[in-house]
Amino acid sequence: MNAYGMGTVNSFWKAFGQTFIKDDHFLAMVGIGSSVFNMLGRMVWGLVCDAWGYKPTMVAITGLLGALLFTFPST
Helix, strand or coil, X not given: CHHHHHHHHHHHHHHHHXXXXXXXXXXXXXXXXXXXXXXXXXXXXXXXXXXXXXHHHHHHHHHHHHHHHHHHHHC
């Protein structure tokens, strides 16, 4: 389930961004920024997983991802 959510968000960022951002260079910068935030998020996820353990971290991540994907159509 987590892989589906991430695959959906990662594959639609450009199509979704083109509805609001008309400048291709700025949209590319947004894509680069998302890659940087992805890297930072993975580091934080690793630290949280070390502190809480795997199962509570995955429950929290799955709940957060589910909430974000549930509200995605409202954007």
